[in-house]
Amino acid sequence: MKILVTLKRVVDYNVRVRVKSDGSGVETDGVKMSINPFDEIALEEALRIKERGDAEEVVVASIGAADVQQQLRTGLAMGADRALHVETESAPQPLTAARILLKLVEREEPGIVFLGKQAIDDDCNQTGQMLAALWDRPQATFASKVELSDGKASVTREVDAGLETIQVDLPAVLTSDLRLNEPRFVKLPEIMKAKRKPLDIIALDELGIEDAVDHQISDFQPPPKRAGGKILESAGELVDELKNKGLL
Amino acid sequence: MSRILIIAEHDGKNLDPSVAKTLKGALDVGIDDIDIAVFAESPDPVAGQAARLEGVSRVLTLADEDFAHPLAAKLAPEIARLGADYSHVFMPSTMYGKDVLPRAAALMGVNMVSEIQEVIDKNSFRRPIYAGNAIVKVTVPEGETVVGTIRQASFSAAGEGGGEAPIEAVEPSADRPDHTRFVNVETGGGDGPDLATSPRVVSGGRAMGSSEGFKVIYQFAEKLGAAVGASRAAVDAGYVPNELQVGQTGKIIAPELYFAVGISGAIQHLTGIKDAGTIVAINKDAEAPIFEVADYGLVGDLFEILPEIESHL
Numbered sequence: 001m002k003i004l005v006t007l008k009r010v011v012d013y014n015v016r017v018r019v020k021s022d023g024s025g026v027e028t029d030g031v032k033m034s035i036n037p038f039d040e041i042a043l044e045e046a047l048r049i050k051e052r053g054d055a056e057e058v059v060v061a062s063i064g065a066a067d068v069q070q071q072l073r074t075g076l077a078m079g080a081d082r083a084l085h086v087e088t089e090s091a092p093q094p095l096t097a098a099r100i101l102l103k104l105v106e107r108e109e110p111g112i113v114f115l116g117k118q119a120i121d122d123d124c125n126q127t128g129q130m131l132a133a134l135w136d137r138p139q140a141t142f143a144s145k146v147e148l149s150d151g152k153a154s155v156t157r158e159v160d161a162g163l164e165t166i167q168v169d170l171p172a173v174l175t176s177d178l179r180l181n182e183p184r185f186v187k188l189p190e191i192m193k194a195k196r197k198p199l200d201i202i203a204l205d206e207l208g209i210e211d212a213v214d215h216q217i218s219d220f221q222p223p224p225k226r227a228g229g230k231i232l233e234s235a236g237e238l239v240d241e242l243k244n245k246g247l248l
Numbered sequence: 249m250s251r252i253l254i255i256a257e258h259d260g261k262n263l264d265p266s267v268a269k270t271l272k273g274a275l276d277v278g279i280d281d282i283d284i285a286v287f288a289e290s291p292d293p294v295a296g297q298a299a300r301l302e303g304v305s306r307v308l309t310l311a312d313e314d315f316a317h318p319l320a321a322k323l324a325p326e327i328a329r330l331g332a333d334y335s336h337v338f339m340p341s342t343m344y345g346k347d348v349l350p351r352a353a354a355l356m357g358v359n360m361v362s363e364i365q366e367v368i369d370k371n372s373f374r375r376p377i378y379a380g381n382a383i384v385k386v387t388v389p390e391g392e393t394v395v396g397t398i399r400q401a402s403f404s405a406a407g408e409g410g411g412e413a414p415i416e417a418v419e420p421s422a423d424r425p426d427h428t429r430f431v432n433v434e435t436g437g438g439d440g441p442d443l444a445t446s447p448r449v450v451s452g453g454r455a456m457g458s459s460e461g462f463k464v465i466y467q468f469a470e471k472l473g474a475a476v477g478a479s480r481a482a483v484d485a486g487y488v489p490n491e492l493q494v495g496q497t498g499k500i501i502a503p504e505l506y507f508a509v510g511i512s513g514a515i516q517h518l519t520g521i522k523d524a525g526t527i528v529a530i531n532k533d534a535e536a537p538i539f540e541v542a543d544y545g546l547v548g549d550l551f552e553i554l555p556e557i558e559s560h561l
C-alpha cells in the first residue's frame with residue numbers, strides 16, 4: 001500500500017501574525033515558514049505505518065509556488081520516499097486544492113491519503129472532507145488513533161462528546177488531530193540524503209484543473225483588542241470586583 | 249430562490265444548543281424563509297424542539313437507522329440533495345458541522361465559509377484566520393449557494409417564537425455508501441455544566457501537574473457552578489479528556505466569566521476565549537501573556553490562591 005501525505009507550507013505556528021496596515025493581507029515578508037503542524041503529524045503517522053510494515057511507500061505532496069519544495073525536502077528528510085510538487089502561483093482554496101489532490105490520487109492510487117485536519121493559515125478545516133467527497137471514498141477526520149487490518153482502518157476521532165471510533169474501508173481519506181503522535185526530529189544526515197530523493201514538479205495545467213470560482217477574501221483586520229486589565233493584590237479584592245460586576 | 253437550510257445537531261433526544269445559535273446567524277442574513285432539517289433514526293422529539301424556535305418556517309425530518317450516528321459519508325449526499333433548493337446551507341461549527349458540511353459543499357461543487365463570526369449581508373461574512381490573528385471578509389460570488397458553519401461563540405441563541413412550525417417528513421434517498429461504520433463513542437463523562445454553553449468556565453493548564461492536581465480545578469468549578477476546561481498542554485499530558493480543550497483546535501467558547509488557571513496564554517488558547525465576557529488569570533509568572541488579555545489578574549501560586557478565593561465566596 002502507498003500513503004499520500006499532503007504538506008502545506010504555512011507561517012510557523014510560533015510567529016505572531018500581523019495584519020498589513022492597508023488591510024490587504026498579513027505580513028509574510030521575512031517570516032519563518034514551516035510545514036503545517038497537523039501535516040507533520042500526518043506524515044509521522046504515515047511513516048510509522050510504513051515502519052510497522054503496513055505500507056510500502058510514503059509520498060508527500062504540496063501545492064504552491066517553488067518555495068514549497070523546502071517543506072517537501074523536510075518531509076523527505078523525515079523519511080518520505082518521494083515528493084510531488086504541484087506548481088501554482090495562486091493559493092488554491094480548499095475545493096480547488098481537493099480537485100488537484102484528486103488528480104494526484106488518480107495517478108498514484110494510494111490506499112490512504114493523509115491530510116492535516118486544518119491548515120493553520122486559513123483555518124478552513126475542509127480540504128480532506130472535500131477530497132473524500134470528490135473521490136467518493138470514506139473520510140475519518142480529526143484522528144487521534146489509527147489502526148489498520150484487512151484493508152480497513154479503525155480510526156478514533158476527537159469529537160465534541162469525547163472520542164468516537166469509526167471503521168472505514170480503504171482506500172480512504174484520513175485527517176490528523178494534534179494528539180495522534182509527536183513528530184520525529186530530522187537528523188542532519190537525513191537532510192543530506194533527502195536531497196537525492198525524487199521530487200517531481202507537475203504543472204497545474206498538466207492536471208487539467210479548471211479553477212473553481214473562488215470566494216473573495218478581503219478587508220483583513222486585526223482582531224479587536226481586549227482592554228488590558230488590572231493586576232489585583234488579593235483574592236478578596238478579586239471576589240469584590242466580580243461581585244460588583246454582578247458576576248458572582 | 250432565497251431560502252436558508254440549517255442542518256440540526258442533536259444526540260437523538262435533544263436539539264443541541266448550537267442550533268439556536270446557528271439560527272441566529274441565519275436570521276441575521278435577513279431572509280425569512282428558514283428550514284431546519286433533522287436527520288435521525290427517529291427524529292420526532294428533536295423536530296418538535298426545532299419547530300418551536302423563533303423564525304423557523306418548516307422542520308424537515310429524514311428518518312433512517314443510518315442516521316443514528318452522524319457519519320459524514322452517509323449525511324453529505326442527502327444534505328447536498330436537499331441543499332439544491334436553497335440559497336444558504338448552514339451548520340454549527342462544531343466538530344460535527346466541520347466534519348459533515350465540507351463534504352456536502354464539495355458534492356454541491358462550491359467552496360465553503362468556515363466559522364462565520366458575523367453576517368455582513370447575504371453574500372458576505374466575517375471569519376477569523378491565523379488562529380484569530382486576523383479577521384477577514386469573505387464574499388461568496390453572486391448566485392452561488394452559500395455553504396457555511398456558524399461560530400457559536402459569536403452569536404446569541406435564538407429563542408422560542410411562540411408558535412410551532414410545520415414538521416414535514418422527507419424521504420431520504422435510497423443509496424448510501426456502506427464503506428463507513430460507526431463503532432463507539434467514549435465520553436469523559438463529567439457531570440458538570442456543558443463547557444460549550446456554560447456562562448462560567450474554569451480552565452486549568454500544565455501547571456496543574458497531574459490529574460490529581462487537576463482536582464483542584466474541578467472543586468473550584470463546582471463551587472462556582474462552572475464548567476471545566478483545559479489548555480492543550482493539560483490534555484496532552486493526560487490530566488483531562490480531549491473534549492475539555494479550549495482553543496483554536498478545541499472548543500471556542502464565550503462564557504460570561506472565564507478563569508484561566510496556570511495557563512500561559514498561547515495564541516492558540518486565547519483564540520478560544522476572545523469572546524469571553526470577563527477573563528480572570530491566575531499565574532505565578534507576572535510576564536505570562538495571559539495577563540495581556542485578562543480583565544483581572546492575580547500573580548502567585550494557584551494552589552494558594554484558589555483556596556483563598558474559595559474562602560471569600
Ligand SMILES: Cc1cc2nc3c(=O)[nH]c(=O)nc-3n(C[C@H](O)[C@H](O)[C@H](O)COP(=O)(O)OP(=O)(O)OC[C@H]3O[C@@H](n4cnc5c(N)ncnc54)[C@H](O)[C@@H]3O)c2cc1C
Nearest residue numbers: 453454455479480481495496497498510511512517532550
Ligand atoms: C497547531 C496548534 C494548535 C494548538 N491548539 C491549541 C488549543 O486549541 N488550545 C490550547 O490551549 N493550546 C493549543 N496549542 C498549544 C499552545 O501553543 C500552548 O502550547 C498551550 O496552550 C500551553 O498550555 P499551558 O498554558 O497549559 O502550558 P504552559 O505554556 O506550559 O503554561 C503553564 C503556565 O502555568 C504557570 N504556572 C506554573 N506553575 C504555576 C503555579 N503553581 N501557580 C500559578 N501558575 C503556575 C506558568 O507560569 C505558565 O505560564 C496548539 C498548538 C499548536 C501548534
Ligand SMILES: Nc1ncnc2c1ncn2[C@@H]1O[C@H](COP(=O)(O)O)[C@@H](O)[C@H]1O
Nearest residue numbers: 006007063115116118119124125126127
Ligand atoms: N496548498 C496545499 N498544499 C498541500 N496541502 C494542502 C494545501 N491546502 C490544503 N492542504 C491540506 O489540507 C489540509 C486542510 O487544509 P484546510 O482545509 O485549508 O484547513 C492541510 O492540513 C493540508 O494537509
